[in-house]
Amino acid sequence: MSLANYVSGEWRKGAGSGEPLIDPVTGDELVRISSQGLDVEMALEFARSQGGQALRKLTYRERADLLTKIADVLAANRDEYFRISLLNAGTTESDASFDVDGAVFTTKYYAKIGRALAEGKMLKEGTLIPLSKTNSFAGQHFLLPAKGVAVFINAFNFPAWGFCEKAAPALLAGVPVVVKPASPTAWLTQRMVEDIVKAGILPVGAVSVICGSARDLLDHVREGDTVSFTGSAETAMRIRSHPNVLRRSVRVNIEADSINSAILGPEVALATDIFDLLVKEVVREMTLKAGQKCTAIRRVLVPRQHLQAVGEAICSQLGSLKVGNPRNPEVKMGPVVNKAQQASCVEGLRRLKEECSVLFGGDERFQPIDADPAKSAFVQPTLLACKNGRNAKFVHDVEVFGPAATLVAYDGQDDLIAMVRCGLGSLVASVFSNDPGFIQNVILGIGDMHGRTMVVDSTVGSQHTGHGNVMPSCLHGGPGRAGGGEELAGLRALLLYHRRFVVQGPPNCLTELARLSVDASLLYS
Ligand code: NAP
Numbered sequence: 230m231s232l233a234n235y236v237s238g239e240w241r242k243g244a245g246s247g248e249p250l251i252d253p254v255t256g257d258e259l260v261r262i263s264s265q266g267l268d269v270e271m272a273l274e275f276a277r278s279q280g281g282q283a284l285r286k287l288t289y290r291e292r293a294d295l296l297t298k299i300a301d302v303l304a305a306n307r308d309e310y311f312r313i314s315l316l317n318a319g320t321t322e323s324d325a326s327f328d329v330d331g332a333v334f335t336t337k338y339y340a341k342i343g344r345a346l347a348e349g350k351m352l353k354e355g356t357l358i359p360l361s362k363t364n365s366f367a368g369q370h371f372l373l374p375a376k377g378v379a380v381f382i383n384a385f386n387f388p389a390w391g392f393c394e395k396a397a398p399a400l401l402a403g404v405p406v407v408v409k410p411a412s413p414t415a416w417l418t419q420r421m422v423e424d425i426v427k428a429g430i431l432p433v434g435a436v437s438v439i440c441g442s443a444r445d446l447l448d449h450v451r452e453g454d455t456v457s458f459t460g461s462a463e464t465a466m467r468i469r470s471h472p473n474v475l476r477r478s479v480r481v482n483i484e485a486d487s488i489n490s491a492i493l494g495p496e497v498a499l500a501t502d503i504f505d506l507l508v509k510e511v512v513r514e515m516t517l518k519a520g521q522k523c524t525a526i527r528r529v530l531v532p533r534q535h536l537q538a539v540g541e542a543i544c545s546q547l548g549s550l551k552v553g554n555p556r557n558p559e560v561k562m563g564p565v566v567n568k569a570q571q572a573s574c575v576e577g578l579r580r581l582k583e584e585c586s587v588l589f590g591g592d593e594r595f596q597p598i599d600a601d602p603a604k605s606a607f608v609q610p611t612l613l614a615c616k617n618g619r620n621a622k623f624v625h626d627v628e629v630f631g632p633a634a635t636l637v638a639y640d641g642q643d644d645l646i647a648m649v650r651c652g653l654g655s656l657v658a659s660v661f662s663n664d665p666g667f668i669q670n671v672i673l674g675i676g677d678m679h680g681r682t683m684v685v686d687s688t689v690g691s692q693h694t695g696h697g698n699v700m701p702s703c704l705h706g707g708p709g710r711a712g713g714g715e716e717l718a719g720l721r722a723l724l725l726y727h728r729r730f731v732v733q734g735p736p737n738c739l740t741e742l743a744r745l746s747v748d749a750s751l752l753y754s
């Protein structure tokens with residue numbers, strides 16, 4: 230079976246035999262995808278002219294109502310999404326929930342907060358700026374929804390959430406979306422778009438999906454468009470330096486990879502609540518979605534004297550974890566997405582082993598439960614330890630996009646901060662400590678290099694939302710290696726799809742324009 234693309238308001242199959250999507254547990258072919266022969270230029274123009282125009286006729290509030298309907302349709306089809314996710318990504322129920330329920334939650338969230346913007350057609354920023362002595366000439370800043378298309382180039386690990394976390398703010402802003410999911414797991418995104426289209430919620434052209442490589446996509450983006458990319462740092466570099474993107478100054482948002490850290494405070498004693506919380510979080514981050522989360526903990530920085538104890542506590546939990554075919558109810562961790570990712574993890578682990586010792590796992594001939602290692606794509610959960618992090622290179626640089634983490638010993642705050650900064654810009658760091666002075670120093674030392682910092686002390690306990698869990702109300706993104714992008718953060722996400730400009734003129738004209746607008750300060754409330 231070949232999956233159809235939805236472009237220019239029509240379902241169209243790509244030419245040729247296409248690319249197979251594979252079950253990473255059995256190795257069986259599931260469906261095929263192809264974007265060959267699609268007129269991508271026409272697809273983007275159709276989205277701009279048909280979808281964009283129709284969306285802009287609506288107010289923010291009316292578009293928020295569309296998001297409510299989308300969330301309802303997605304929630305109604307949850308079981309089917311779980312089925313596809315199991316087949317195409319080998320997910321356990323928790324893994325699928327993280328992606329699919331996260332997608333519905335994020336869409337509902339934007340539907341709810343979008344209603345606060347009510348009847349406006351654009352946003353007004355700040356107040357009138359007097360520009361003449363007689364007050365007959367003034368300035369006013371506005372933000373207008375871009376009259377282009379939002380092009381999403383997504384990563385394989387979140388086919389559901391990755392689509393919705395980008396689509397919800399774009400549609401709320403009045404910008405049509407064209408999503409190109411990553412090929413290995415395109416099926417789930419394609420099905421979600423199919424359900425939304427079938428339900429007739431959006432104007433024609435407001436949503437399109439292109440499955441397959443579509444490498445000419447960026448040749449056709451224009452000045453008013455926005456490209457939002459999630460994926461590896463290497464591909465990110467190609468996207469941002471694409472000649473057409475550079476020539477037309479197309480706005481680009483990049484969410485790339487990241488060597489995230491969890492930090493144990495120096496005062497934390499063994500077998501205390503904070504110690505246990507860190508251990509639990511590291512194990513969760515290593516195993517949820519088989520460690521294929523951009524936010525997953527890759528480095529665990531612990532006071533040197535606790536290296537062994539933290540290692541033993543994590544290993545003990547990993548030792549009882551059942552890894553294998555997620556159709557077996559005892560299994561808690563499934564495979565990585567395909568053989569290529571498995572090979573990439575093995576290669577990354579080999580490099581880490583050059584400067585680390587292996588505390589758990591690392592067996593390249595690992596035998597998963599109810600699965601044939603020759604056909605499946607499993608990686609054994611692997612914990613490494615590095616005693617000389619200041620001189621390490623790979624530990625701070627190689628992202629093993631799978632169930633792996635490295636313990637790194639630190640000696641004092643300066644040593645800790647210097648090593649965390651060696652990640653060269655990350656999505657998230659979490660600090661487990663009850664020492665307010667230590668927490669402050671760490672945040673002052675690393676905050677500028679992290680999009681998010683999570684603090685867990687005894688008052689928070691298990692109430693935290695998770696190191697790797699992205700909340701739509703809070704910023705997602707990170708500087709440097711993490712791509713320099715910003716997503717979510719509530720209504721601030723709408724800024725990506727608006728264009729700021731100032732109008733200088735007679736105050737009464739500006740006041741009339743302001744009447745068409747919603748106060749942009751609502752984005753920050
Ligand atoms: P990837 O190989 O970089 O691919 C990402 C997307 O880019 C895919 O849709 C891919 O299409 C497309 N692509 C590849 N080369 C391209 C080119 N030359 N021009 C245009 N598009 C191109 O990444 P991945 O393997 O799917 O995802 C894993 C990576 O994503 C990890 O490094 C992870 O850290 C990162 N990630 C980051 C975040 C975040 O929010 N910061 C979230 C999730 C994942 P095809 O699949 O068709 O090749």
